[in-house]
Amino acid sequence: MIGVRGSEMSALFGFAERQLYVYKRYWVWEVVWLFYSVVSVLSIGFLASGLGSLGAGGGSFDLRKTQLYLLIGALLWGYLSLVFMEAAYAIAWERWEGTIEYTFMAPVRRMTHLMGICLFAIVYGLARTFIVLIVAVAIFDLDFSHADIGGAVVVLAASMAPLIGLAILTSVLPLLSPQKGEQMSFAVQGFLLLVSGVYYPLSVLPWPLQLAGFVSPLTYALAGMRTSLLEGATAADQLPTAAILLAMGGVLIPIGFAVFTWAERRAKRLGLLKRSG
């Protein structure tokens, strides 16, 4: 008999392993998604390449830097949105498969459940993004000689905390509304893309959207990664950004779990866990 901690660890690994099995079975779709990710990033890269011939330019315009700016945005968005959607769809996925009641009856803390899904999403997202990065570097001959990889890694690692918190908050939606919750998760993802400065600086946005961008953790993650990869900001330079991201995570993760617990209780009171909704 293993203890409670061992039991939770076993379950944590179980959720991640289950996702691996599911992805292996849907491997054709995964190949398609990978292809789509590569195509999206390459399209952004070629768009940047074509800016010169479209008339963009001038004294201070640096085409290579612009290309790198956009490609970093595309690559990071691919990674961050994948982790976000994997975690945000933790409940929606169970509903599609009809396993939600089985999973909710298991003797597992909800934190273990959601963290298991996040664990897989982070590892899988890194692997997929690495492949896309290799293709992008090969095709566009990207120059990372000025980059500080250590600084970028610090920001990326710190960005996981608020991203997971945000994803847990979003995963509540299918619990609140079995009919409309899944669609709302997509809307949240789209809004994050709009306001987080993925392809442009926040300053080009109307002020209400700038305000939303200001509170989006992805804004800080993207800005921090860019300063390390484009301008060589070191890990020490990135400590303030990492602190902001960790503070956001420190707020969002407990709020996410509190809201999830409330939503689970509500679903059990109203009978919303049942597959048909």
Add this chain to the structure above:
Amino acid sequence: MSKPAIEIQGVRKAFRRREREAGAPWWRREWKEKVALHELDLRVEAGGVTGILGPNGSGKSTLIRILGTLLTPDVGTAKVFGWDVVTDALQVRRHVNRVSVEAAFFKELSPWENMVYASRLYGNNSRGTRRRVVEILEVLGMPKDVIDQPMKQLSRGQQQKVAIARSFLTAPSLLLMDEPTTGLDPRSKKEVQVVLETLRAEREITVLVCTHDMDEAAALCDRVLMLDGGRVLADGSPEELCARHGAGTLEAVFMHLTGKTLEAEEAEEVAL
């Protein structure tokens, strides 16, 4: 265990839905309440098989879901081996497993992958799991080659057997079976019943079976509760109930108590 397996006191559960009256404008919808369970009291001692009989909508599945911590009662308390299903839900879940009418699996995954997932959820590592899975599936009469096929390629009966095997794998003290043989062909149904009888003989386990198959209940259960409209109509062993109501079968007992047959009730449900 000295504590009763199940102890329910005054449990009531109702569901509210917004519905539109016939002929009312689309925007005028009113809250309507449907009571699934009326102030239920129940005590089930550890061990043995208890059957919950009743037509669709009688409250059987609601009762199972409350005991499985998937629903919270509006009023009253429900305890499993002394643990409250609301305040000690995690403890309850360590002792309970459920086989439901719809086999809840990841359909693209194989029985093995689903089982190893279940095993991990219940705190076991995968060491020795494959051997146990093969053993259990053999007892259930499943061919060995299905273990690595996607669940979606298995027949309904085979899927249900895997669901039962999965519940055995986690060695629950209380097994909740919500219409485990519904939709199975007679042969599969018989095989599942044999497995239940074997399980009952071999392990110290309490089984609560929901069914509307009166013959199955008579064959498997030590004790039977008849539910209708969320209320308990009768409680006793199949023999006692038949003797009490001067009936030869449980179907006849139900008809005596309600004035209707289960088949008529189900046809009415479908028509509604």
